[in-house]
Amino acid sequence: xxAERARTxxxxxxxxxxMSDAKTDTCYELLGGEEPSDIDxxxxxxxxxxxxxxxxxxxxRGTQPANTVIVGVDDRVQSGALGxxxxxxxxxxxxxxxxxxxxxxxxxxxxxxxxxxxxxxxxHVYVCFDSVTALLQFVxxxxxxxxxxxxxxxxxxxDATAHFHMDPDAHETQTISRLKTTFDDLRRVGD
Amino acid sequence: xxDAPDGQTDELSKVPSGSDVLDELLAGGLPENRTVLVSGGPxxxxxxxxxxxxxxxxxEGDSCLYISTEQTQDELRDTFSSFDFDLGHENLTLxxxxxxxxxxxxxxxxxxxLQSLEGGxxxxxxxxxxxxxxxxxxYLRRFAPVDRVVLDSVSGLSAMGDDYDRYRRAILDLIxxxxxxxxxxxxxxxxxxxPGADHGEATVAVSDSIQYNTHGVIRLWxxxxxxxxxxxxxxxxxxxxxxxxxxxxxxxxxxxxxxIPRNRTHPGExxxxxxxxxxxxxxxxxxxxxxxxxxxxxxxxxxxxxxxSILTNLMRAAVDEGMAxxxxxxxxxxxKRLEAIIDRDVGDMDEMxxxxxLFLIDYPNIWRNTRRNVFKPREHEGEGAASVFRTIxxxxxxxxxxxxxxxxxxxxxxxxxELKQVRFWEEENLMRAKDTSMYFFNPGTMTDELAEFYKNGxxxxxxxxxxxxxxxxxxxxxxxAGFLGSTRLVEYTEDKPFMRVQRPPRANPGDGESL
Numbered sequence: 233x234x235a236e237r238a239r240t241x242x243x244x245x246x247x248x249x250x251m252s253d254a255k256t257d258t259c260y261e262l263l264g265g266e267e268p269s270d271i272d273x274x275x276x277x278x279x280x281x282x283x284x285x286x287x288x289x290x291x292x293r294g295t296q297p298a299n300t301v302i303v304g305v306d307d308r309v310q311s312g313a314l315g316x317x318x319x320x321x322x323x324x325x326x327x328x329x330x331x332x333x334x335x336x337x338x339x340x341x342x343x344x345x346x347x348x349x350x351x352x353x354x355x356h357v358y359v360c361f362d363s364v365t366a367l368l369q370f371v372x373x374x375x376x377x378x379x380x381x382x383x384x385x386x387x388x389x390x391d392a393t394a395h396f397h398m399d400p401d402a403h404e405t406q407t408i409s410r411l412k413t414t415f416d417d418l419r420r421v422g423d
Numbered sequence: 424x425x426d427a428p429d430g431q432t433d434e435l436s437k438v439p440s441g442s443d444v445l446d447e448l449l450a451g452g453l454p455e456n457r458t459v460l461v462s463g464g465p466x467x468x469x470x471x472x473x474x475x476x477x478x479x480x481x482x483e484g485d486s487c488l489y490i491s492t493e494q495t496q497d498e499l500r501d502t503f504s505s506f507d508f509d510l511g512h513e514n515l516t517l518x519x520x521x522x523x524x525x526x527x528x529x530x531x532x533x534x535x536x537l538q539s540l541e542g543g544x545x546x547x548x549x550x551x552x553x554x555x556x557x558x559x560x561x562y563l564r565r566f567a568p569v570d571r572v573v574l575d576s577v578s579g580l581s582a583m584g585d586d587y588d589r590y591r592r593a594i595l596d597l598i599x600x601x602x603x604x605x606x607x608x609x610x611x612x613x614x615x616x617x618p619g620a621d622h623g624e625a626t627v628a629v630s631d632s633i634q635y636n637t638h639g640v641i642r643l644w645x646x647x648x649x650x651x652x653x654x655x656x657x658x659x660x661x662x663x664x665x666x667x668x669x670x671x672x673x674x675x676x677x678x679x680x681x682x683i684p685r686n687r688t689h690p691g692e693x694x695x696x697x698x699x700x701x702x703x704x705x706x707x708x709x710x711x712x713x714x715x716x717x718x719x720x721x722x723x724x725x726x727x728x729x730x731x732s733i734l735t736n737l738m739r740a741a742v743d744e745g746m747a748x749x750x751x752x753x754x755x756x757x758x759k760r761l762e763a764i765i766d767r768d769v770g771d772m773d774e775m776x777x778x779x780x781l782f783l784i785d786y787p788n789i790w791r792n793t794r795r796n797v798f799k800p801r802e803h804e805g806e807g808a809a810s811v812f813r814t815i816x817x818x819x820x821x822x823x824x825x826x827x828x829x830x831x832x833x834x835x836x837x838x839x840x841e842l843k844q845v846r847f848w849e850e851e852n853l854m855r856a857k858d859t860s861m862y863f864f865n866p867g868t869m870t871d872e873l874a875e876f877y878k879n880g881x882x883x884x885x886x887x888x889x890x891x892x893x894x895x896x897x898x899x900x901x902x903x904a905g906f907l908g909s910t911r912l913v914e915y916t917e918d919k920p921f922m923r924v925q926r927p928p929r930a931n932p933g934d935g936e937s938l
Contacts, residue, residue, distance in 0.1 A: 337527060337552045337553065338557070338558070340546040340550065340552070341546055341552055341558060341561040341562060344545075344565075345564060345565040349565065375529060378528050378550065381548065382528065382546060382547055382549070382550050383547075385547065386547045386548060
């Protein structure tokens with residue numbers, strides 16, 4: 233582990249309004265400034281399609297990461313690789329996995345599988361979890377806490393740089409207080 | 424993916440199993456992209472056969488996955504230490520799955536969870552998935568795709584619950600996952616209890632429940648043979664494959680499980696010219712070409728199944744070969760009936776008798792004595808067996824002799840010692856290189872000692888019988904060639920040769936009807 237990676241490896245809870253530009257700006261800021269070809273990216277997404285994520289990345293960064301795994305927490309998303317996309321070429325790979333939002337165990341295993349796959353490369357792993365607010369629509373706070381605690385622990389192990397989105401307006405203060413203890417850092421953006 | 428219908432064996436690609444002999448039995452190997460069950464009791468070689476299958480895959484450049492539900496990785500390394508297996512090969516993944524008490528994300532209470540045998544959580548950080556089919560599949564997904572999978576054993580997954588259907592469905596899900604998602608050829612092992620029985624009829628609780636779902640079943644077992652335990656293997660089922668149905672013994676060597684004898688049926692010192700075809704395709708394939716010329720064949724029957732069709736076809740073949748025939752007719756056939764059969768299937772009986780092509784020895788004295796070459800050793804003191812055979816030998820001239828002898832017909836006039844003496848005398852004084860004999864009898868009509876005497880003296884022994892369902896079978900019990908130990912169905916037909924014998928498995932189907 234390089235010194236630089238040790239410094240950047242952490243789990244950040246980002247509190248920002250769900251649809252705001254500030255949220256997206258912070259997201260890309262936390263996804264680091266390294267050359268995309270040197271990083272692996274894991275995105276966990278509840279309400280957006282893989283295509284939109286890829287387009288957004290292309291707009292903001294141009295080149296896709298070396299390896300991208302998108303876990304769509306939504307039964308409507310089809311697993312498997314997307315067809316002809318810029319992200320799945322000779323230089324870059326893309327895998328789309330799906331998980332049922334009501335099945336926390338299944339999601340946990342899918343993320344474990346994704347991290348296992350990405351940890352085979354030497355690239356720095358970036359993770360975006362969008363969002364904790366959506367997670368809480370399907371499971372109670374205590375289950376969410378156990379899940380986030382488990383996941384952030386795993387991210388530490390593989391030396392990943394991760395952030396988790398949460399809309400502060402959608403939750404009671406005590407929910408945020410309970411969950412934030414499992415993260416290394418907390419960023420409030422917007423207002 | 425659907426199975427090819429039976430018979431379309433060419434449709435299935437085969438994957439070498441790691442045992443050349445097993446590949447021969449399976450007409451090439453394990454069916455590609457299918458799942459085969461290997462069941463057997465403890466210590467019969469299931470695990471070894473599984474690893475052997477993967478090691479062979481590694482030689483072929485295949486990626487291989489070994490999933491153990493019973494042994495930790497360290498225990499596996501220990502188990503395989505006496506074999507030349509490369510467990511550290513870069514294309515081989517060893518993993519373990521195990522049902523053990525743990526914590527899930529959903530529940531506060533500890534429950535049965537999916538973990539590795541080394542204690543690894545299936546999700547991470549102290550959490551595991553419940554031990555359920557869908558999570559086992561999700562866990563295994565990380566290893567996909569691979570070319571070969573061994574799951575050792577499905578019995579280890581039975582912790583999933585007492586619900587038989589749920590367990591069966593879970594196994595079915597795994598079979599689908601390996602064939603569809605992994606695109607792998609899979610081998611599942613199943614523990615089979617050895618219920619003290621020393622024969623291969625063990626009851627199989629776990630493997631029973633899934634053998635109908637797998638494409639094939641291979642069974643391993645131990646048996647006590649005269650005080651020593653021996654291991655055996657048998658291919659019980661292989662859809663769409665014309666597999667060998669016989670039992671082979673197994674041994675372990677450094678490369679894994681070895682099937683012996685390797686060349687059970689082809690000793691090599693016999694060439695096709697040494698045989699006389701019977702004209703019954705399936706029978707000739709079973710015998711490795713036909714009756715051995717210059718040899719002796721014995722057909723044992725049970726008093727119900729008839730050896731007559733084989734007899735008449737061999738007589739016909741002998742006539743075609745230019746041989747003379749000596750016949751001691753079966754006692755159960757009245758002379759008129761036998762004459763009609765010979766006239767129809769072999770040749771004009773009167774003519775053959777008159778031309779010294781056929782010699783008939785009428786021990787029971789039931790044939791009319793007006794014809795040349797019908798001998799009655801009982802009636803005339805001067806016509807003892809030896810003198811009869813001497814006369815036949817003079818009259819046959821240069822013709823090789825085919826003798827077809829019903830032993831029961833001789834019993835009323837000769838005791839056991841006399842019968843043996845006659846046989847030895849014949850061999851000593853009469854037999855020439857191409858002279859060929861066929862004896863037939865029902866062993867139930869004579870002493871065991873006499874039956875054994877004929878069995879010992881025979882080069883080839885066939886047994887035929889009718890079972891309780893009224894079906895006639897034929898088994899090759901002794902032979903220098905052919906499919907020794909193979910039991911085939913017999914069917915009678917309207918047209919020549921009036922008899923069909925089920926083609927032995929793996930026999931060249933080119934020129935044969937197969938039933």
